[in-house]
Amino acid sequence: MPPILEIxxxxxxxxxxxxxxxxxxxxxRGIDLAVExxxxxxxxxxxxxxxxxxxxxxxxxxxxxxxxxxxxxQPIAGYHRTERARLVQPVFQDPYSSLNPRQSxxxxxxxxxxxRGEGTRAxxxxxxxxxxxxxxxxxxLINAYPSQISGGQRQRVAIARALIGEPKLLICDEPTSAxxxxxxxxxxxxxxxxxRQFDLTILLISHNLAVVHHLxxxxxxxxxxxxVESGPTEALYARPRHPYTRALLDAILPxxxxxxxxxxxxxxxxxxxxxxxxxxxxxxxxxxATEICAETMPAVTEAGAGYxxxxxxxx
Amino acid sequence: xxxxxxxxxxxxSIPTADGPLTPVRGLDxxxxxxxxxxxxxxxxxxxxxxxxxxxxxxxxxCRVDAERLSFDGHSLLGLxxxxxxxxxxxxxxxxxxxxxxxxxxxxxxxxxxVEVMRTHRELSAxxxxxxxxxxxxxxxxxxxxxxxxxxxxxxxxxLRQRVMIAMALSCEPDLIIADEPTTALDVTTQAQILGxxxxxxxxxxxxxxxITHDLGVVASIAHRMAVMYAGxxxxxxxxxAVLAQPSHPYTEGLLRAIPTPGLTPRGAPLGTIPGIVPSPxxxxxxxxxLDRCPYARPACAAPVPLLATGPDRALRCIRPPAERxxxxxxxxxxxxx
Numbered sequence: 001m002p003p004i005l006e007i008x009x010x011x012x013x014x015x016x017x018x019x020x021x022x023x024x025x026x027x028x029r030g031i032d033l034a035v036e037x038x039x040x041x042x043x044x045x046x047x048x049x050x051x052x053x054x055x056x057x058x059x060x061x062x063x064x065x066x067x068x069x070x071x072x073x074q075p076i077a078g079y080h081r082t083e084r085a086r087l088v089q090p091v092f093q094d095p096y097s098s099l100n101p102r103q104s105x106x107x108x109x110x111x112x113x114x115x116r117g118e119g120t121r122a123x124x125x126x127x128x129x130x131x132x133x134x135x136x137x138x139x140x141l142i143n144a145y146p147s148q149i150s151g152g153q154r155q156r157v158a159i160a161r162a163l164i165g166e167p168k169l170l171i172c173d174e175p176t177s178a179x180x181x182x183x184x185x186x187x188x189x190x191x192x193x194x195x196r197q198f199d200l201t202i203l204l205i206s207h208n209l210a211v212v213h214h215l216x217x218x219x220x221x222x223x224x225x226x227x228v229e230s231g232p233t234e235a236l237y238a239r240p241r242h243p244y245t246r247a248l249l250d251a252i253l254p255x256x257x258x259x260x261x262x263x264x265x266x267x268x269x270x271x272x273x274x275x276x277x278x279x280x281x282x283x284x285x286x287x288x289a290t291e292i293c294a295e296t297m298p299a300v301t302e303a304g305a306g307y308x309x310x311x312x313x314x315x
Numbered sequence: 316x317x318x319x320x321x322x323x324x325x326x327x328s329i330p331t332a333d334g335p336l337t338p339v340r341g342l343d344x345x346x347x348x349x350x351x352x353x354x355x356x357x358x359x360x361x362x363x364x365x366x367x368x369x370x371x372x373x374x375x376x377c378r379v380d381a382e383r384l385s386f387d388g389h390s391l392l393g394l395x396x397x398x399x400x401x402x403x404x405x406x407x408x409x410x411x412x413x414x415x416x417x418x419x420x421x422x423x424x425x426x427x428x429v430e431v432m433r434t435h436r437e438l439s440a441x442x443x444x445x446x447x448x449x450x451x452x453x454x455x456x457x458x459x460x461x462x463x464x465x466x467x468x469x470x471x472x473x474l475r476q477r478v479m480i481a482m483a484l485s486c487e488p489d490l491i492i493a494d495e496p497t498t499a500l501d502v503t504t505q506a507q508i509l510g511x512x513x514x515x516x517x518x519x520x521x522x523x524x525x526i527t528h529d530l531g532v533v534a535s536i537a538h539r540m541a542v543m544y545a546g547x548x549x550x551x552x553x554x555x556a557v558l559a560q561p562s563h564p565y566t567e568g569l570l571r572a573i574p575t576p577g578l579t580p581r582g583a584p585l586g587t588i589p590g591i592v593p594s595p596x597x598x599x600x601x602x603x604x605l606d607r608c609p610y611a612r613p614a615c616a617a618p619v620p621l622l623a624t625g626p627d628r629a630l631r632c633i634r635p636p637a638e639r640x641x642x643x644x645x646x647x648x649x650x651x652x
Contacts, residue, residue: 046501150591180357181528185572185585192582207502210531214574214581237576251502253509253531254575257555261535264506269471 002073003034004169004201005058005088009067011225012053018274025274027053029225029281030067035169035203040195042204042216042233044248048270050225051205055173058203060084072168082116089162093174095154099146105132105157106142112165127164134197135160135190152183159190163198173205188214209252213237218306221245224273224281226297231306241303241313244282280311288312317385318345319522320369320490324382327364327373327546329595335378336595339364341547343621343629346539348489351516351523353533353554356543359592362526365543366492369524370407371399387489405435408483412495414475418467424451424478425463428485435486450481455511473504477511484515494526509536530573534558539627542566545593545603548621552628562630564608564644571645586645602632609644610634 012028027050035041043051056062057069060076069076071087079087089112092098099108110128113119119127129139135156146154155175162170175191176184188211195202206212212219213233220230221244229242240246243266250262267285271277277284283293290312298309327339339361346352356362367373368384371394384391386407394402403409411417419427428447432438438446444463451459454477467475476496483491493512497505513536516523525537533540533554541551542563550563561567571586579585590607597603602615614633621631 046503152591181530181569182357182572182588185574186587188574189584189587192584209502210574210576213576214579214585233581247503249576251506252576253506253529253535254578255530255534255558255570255573256575256578257534257558259531259534261506261509263510264503266503269473270501 005035006070007033010064011066013065039217040202042212042219045222049222088169089167091172094178109160131160131164169201171203229308241308242310319348320346321385326380338595339546343548344541349520350538353525353537353540360543361546405486407490408488410493414479454481490522492524549631610639
């Protein structure tokens, strides 16, 4: 089977002003990514690394400046809007801003069916009820409004809306970061269960490496618009090859007695994306950087089932 | 002798047309000199209001009542504005969550630091500037002389938070209240800021009240912790002891809900706490965790006091771990997804 989502050489430039001058910010600098049917692929990285731009390309909200994004084997630009929405749906971070406060939960969840003109009023209602049950929302909430429910329930509504049209691919951009710990675990469990129940493919975008470890089959680590390392979750966490991946893993703070933060070896400052460093983008923070890192962008090195981009990989 | 910071049965209520809301209704905590105490709880549990009560910034018309609310032996109840000014800054400093909104965008970093010091200390402009430079160096800001002349927008989030820490340290306080100091920061920056706070505490002996929802942060830096639920302290004790053997069912539930690489089996369902937090209108005439607790008994439908359960441990629950041993508890909850 071909990958559900395939991105090749994608770049994305934004026109910005910097110090009064017109400038170009390259948010994505050549992304190659393939997501296979049924897997959970996670994109991790710190703010400003291009995670959200990448998710917007996958949803077809934006087009790449160069390179291609394909859904189900065809360029995403070739689909009509409603066709595209049949294939891919988003779940956003903040369930307080992603639901219309003036719409009842039933009409929010049913919206994708109404837009496509699918079914009759009665069949839509039945599907809405079934989907609300599938995400664990009590049936009486069908006539409630977003202000009447909790944050965790709102995120369930957003997930129900995304899934009612039976998309192939779900793009979850920080789906649990706005939620409290006890609610976060409910949503993680729900995504894990729905994934099996609906045979879903999920692109999970997150900065929380503990959540990613729990849910994802594969992980891609982004830094300043490129993927610096990618591989199966267990292997990547057990043996990171890129110093940035190592630093992200060292920064996980486990809630266990006697846990002391491990020293983070990397420099504090992410470079300005308008004027990225020459060669390896990570070299300005890297403890192992040498001359070659300033001269050439490290090529992709295959390692096991994954790859990394680094001149001085960790052992 | 009473502890350095001593809060007993703190209540903060907000009068409304439908009767008072009490977001804080029985908060107890003690902090010793030089220690870091983490106050842990989920959003809306009253953590931040508690912090504001300690620096006299609870907004009107909220009412603050307590059996005891004292700092270094002095009661903070009923202090006037002038008294508060003598405490706030020189003795008790505050670091807020978002350094972008707590620094003034219209003034340079230097002038904001100098203003704080000259307000509270008899310092010449020159001496204050020299000290500002020293402070920025101390909190690990590279090229501090340049940074002093810059505006907040020219600094990254991590650097701004370092400036806030420098400002908090500027008058050599005895207590720093840090309200979610790393929540707005990237993960690698978070680890560095926590390291800095621990290092500065070693050097200066300042006490830190760390307010957070992140038990990973607590584990990494706090000596002691207090867990807050629905406006009450439900459990308190040394961090390692509480994390190793949580006594309150809520603490136990929270710890089960957090995935930890290497400990939690990948993909296996995480623990959850059923139900939702009670509203601040709910009267505290039962255990407030009652509806969500897998260990609840009919006897829990009465007010529950916070009681000492051992050296330096306190618990607000009538069914301590020894009493509920052998019950399935959370394990028996069929997950209601």
